[in-house]
Amino acid sequence: METKEYTNGEVTIIWQPKKCIHSGICVKTLPEVYNPKEKPWVKPEHASSQELIDQVAKCPSGALSTKK
Template identity: 70%
Template sequence: MANEIRKEYTNGEITVVWKPGKCIHAGNCVKTLPEVYKPKEKPWIRPEMATSEALKNQIEKCPSGALAFYENAK
């Protein structure tokens, strides 16, 4: 989809990409890293609250593929 909504949040090292249209609200992100994912706040993703490695591990377990990441250029 060319018009797919996509939001990005960065901690400086990596950028977390969230595609709300794919999200099935399984809650794995909130359960795994509650200090990062706070659905009732804005912004709801705060990647600076975890290590890049912890974020990558959690994102790889997203069942819907709504979360992804890319490494920022150095």
């Protein structure tokens, strides 16, 4: 399955586009990180590692995950 990775140097967000149901929870929770109108649309350097981990845990489809 296709994945894209975005890192802040400490935590990496893994996005699986085919799993994404576009609930918008990521954008609503951390709009400074997630902006679908920009490329790249995920900018993890705009939040703390803990904020990223907490937000990814709210993803209802499992399209977002993290690794350290």
